[in-house]
Amino acid sequence: MANGKIYSFTKGVISNDVLDFSQRTPFVREVMLEKINPSRIILPMKMNYGVPCEPVVKKGDTVKVGQCVGMPAPHTFASPVHSGISGTVTDVAPVTLPNGISCMAVFIENDMKRTTIESIRPRTHMNMSAAETVAIIRAAGICGMGGEGIPTAAKISRAKRHNVSELLVNCLQSEPFATCDLTVICDHTDYVVRGACAVAATSGARKVRFLISHKRKAEQKMLQASIDSIKNEFDNIDLEICLFRDRYPQGYYRLVAKALYGKNLAEGAILEEECGAVMFNCSTLYAVWRALADNMPLTDRIVSVCTDSYCKHNVLVPIGTPLSEIVNSGSGSVPVTDRIIWGNCLTGLAVQDPENTPVIKITSAVTVAPSNFIPKTPCIHCGLCSETCPMSLSPNIVYEMLVQGLSQKAAEEGGRDCIACGTCSYICPAGIDLAAMIAPFASAGRIIEENSLLHNTSFSTGSVKEVAEDMVGEISLLEEFTEDDEDKKEVDPSAITLPFKGGKTI
Numbered sequence: 384m385a386n387g388k389i390y391s392f393t394k395g396v397i398s399n400d401v402l403d404f405s406q407r408t409p410f411v412r413e414v415m416l417e418k419i420n421p422s423r424i425i426l427p428m429k430m431n432y433g434v435p436c437e438p439v440v441k442k443g444d445t446v447k448v449g450q451c452v453g454m455p456a457p458h459t460f461a462s463p464v465h466s467g468i469s470g471t472v473t474d475v476a477p478v479t480l481p482n483g484i485s486c487m488a489v490f491i492e493n494d495m496k497r498t499t500i501e502s503i504r505p506r507t508h509m510n511m512s513a514a515e516t517v518a519i520i521r522a523a524g525i526c527g528m529g530g531e532g533i534p535t536a537a538k539i540s541r542a543k544r545h546n547v548s549e550l551l552v553n554c555l556q557s558e559p560f561a562t563c564d565l566t567v568i569c570d571h572t573d574y575v576v577r578g579a580c581a582v583a584a585t586s587g588a589r590k591v592r593f594l595i596s597h598k599r600k601a602e603q604k605m606l607q608a609s610i611d612s613i614k615n616e617f618d619n620i621d622l623e624i625c626l627f628r629d630r631y632p633q634g635y636y637r638l639v640a641k642a643l644y645g646k647n648l649a650e651g652a653i654l655e656e657e658c659g660a661v662m663f664n665c666s667t668l669y670a671v672w673r674a675l676a677d678n679m680p681l682t683d684r685i686v687s688v689c690t691d692s693y694c695k696h697n698v699l700v701p702i703g704t705p706l707s708e709i710v711n712s713g714s715g716s717v718p719v720t721d722r723i724i725w726g727n728c729l730t731g732l733a734v735q736d737p738e739n740t741p742v743i744k745i746t747s748a749v750t751v752a753p754s755n756f757i758p759k760t761p762c763i764h765c766g767l768c769s770e771t772c773p774m775s776l777s778p779n780i781v782y783e784m785l786v787q788g789l790s791q792k793a794a795e796e797g798g799r800d801c802i803a804c805g806t807c808s809y810i811c812p813a814g815i816d817l818a819a820m821i822a823p824f825a826s827a828g829r830i831i832e833e834n835s836l837l838h839n840t841s842f843s844t845g846s847v848k849e850v851a852e853d854m855v856g857e858i859s860l861l862e863e864f865t866e867d868d869e870d871k872k873e874v875d876p877s878a879i880t881l882p883f884k885g886g887k888t889i
């Protein structure tokens with residue numbers, strides 16, 4: 384049960400009637416989640432944190448649902464890519480995504496038969512060790528589905544190395560209009576809870592906390608019912624619900640650290656080290672249990688179609704579905720003057736070519752927004768951007784410094800701390816797109832760091848372990864999972880046990 388306390392960070396934006404943040408009411412309550420079977424999919428070889436995979440199919444090949452079409456090259460930090468449809472490979476060619484990432488992609492034409500590869504069937508027993516669990520999660524290509532897309536197997540390894548005691552399940556969907564995570568909680572509650580328990584046990588965490596808005600009463604009830612029915616299967620794990628105030632951008636890990644543990648994490652500091660906790664998105668944990676129980680890799684996801692002008696809804700789509708097939712799935716038609724945005728309305732990127740822009744593993748929303756003319760004026764010094772910035776920056780000052788080319792001064796003002804939430808741009812009455820200037824400046828530092836981790840020559844020639852050992856001062860995401868002695872204990876091969884120490888026969 385929730386302990387009655389409502390956690391929150393300060394600032395940010397509180398939901399109101401204008402942007403109906405994560406409210407389910409304006410959505411038509413879906414009796415059944417709509418599934419889209421697109422005419423074709425485009426699968427980029429890089430959809431998440433890491434380097435691109437290598438295509439393992441060629442033009443003319445036939446593929447089935449669940450078949451792997453992209454594999455990591457030896458000793459590279461990449462996630463496999465699987466097809467969510469059956470059909471024929473029509474091309475293997477370069478693509479550039481709206482976020483600027485260029486890589487090879489596999490284009491598949493749908494035969495509309497949904498033929499599934501033979502290996503995908505419910506697992507008959509689950510007496511697997513922690514290392515096997517991680518190997519399945521890695522092979523399934525699962526990555527964080529709510530943010531940067533850190534490969535889940537790597538995050539588990541990092542959590543284990545930091546001896547985390549808590550696993551946080553991020554059910555705090557606070558982006559305007561988006562409800563895809565809430566839909567996963569409602570439709571697949573048991574999978575989310577079991578996935579959380581399995582990952583907690585594999586990471587070494589003994590407590591699982593489900594973080595959810597205090598307004599999401601229906602989802603809280605469903606989670607509690609699932610916890611009550613499943614908790615006896617996981618004797619060693621304590622499960623609880625933590626309520627948070629409905630505030631954007633509540634789910635960002637540094638703001639969760641502030642709200643839950645009272646800690647201000649510096650840029651680059653990690654939750655595992657500073658708070659002894661690791662956080663996963665609820666949709667990611669659903670995907671984990673699908674991989675463990677059903678042997679199903681990450682091939683599809685729920686996407687919120689966000690708009691205030693016509694049919695808002697959630698859809699289940701194969702990863703790689705072009706945005707054009709999603710926005711045309713509603714009952715209305717998209718006005719030609721509207722912009723189609725890859726992501727939510729505050730942080731998403733407008734796309735020019737929706738026919739050739741796919742949903743990737745981390746795409747939680749597609750937004751259709753009218754191309755309103757926003758009158759722009761010089762800054763009127765109202766201070767609203769500073770009042771709402773969740774990282775306590777003065778966005779107007781950082782913006783002005785960047786406009787003048789004073790990068791060093793902008794960094795001294797904390798500009799590198801920007802989390803690209805878009806709140807300042809949304810709130811500014813002068814129509815100044817502050818985030819468009821500040822967020823790339825902040826992410827430039829992170830991209831340099833990522834490149835040095837992932838693209839250095841020693842990584843491509845040496846082993847993962849050697850590179851990890853070379854890294855000074857932090858636990859790398861590149862480290863491999865290692866079993867401790869207890870993980871290696873023999874288990875009865877005829878038993879069906881959940882993949883954690885002390886797991887019960889089911």
Ligand code: SF4
Pocket residue numbers: 771772773774775776778800801802803804805806807808817818821822
């Ligand atoms: S400066 Fe960055 S963190 Fe602050 S409100 Fe703007 S986008 Fe968000």
Ligand code: SF4
Pocket residue numbers: 761762763764765766767768769778779810811812813814815817
């Ligand atoms: S919100 Fe806009 S107008 Fe107000 S201080 Fe910030 S930049 Fe200036």
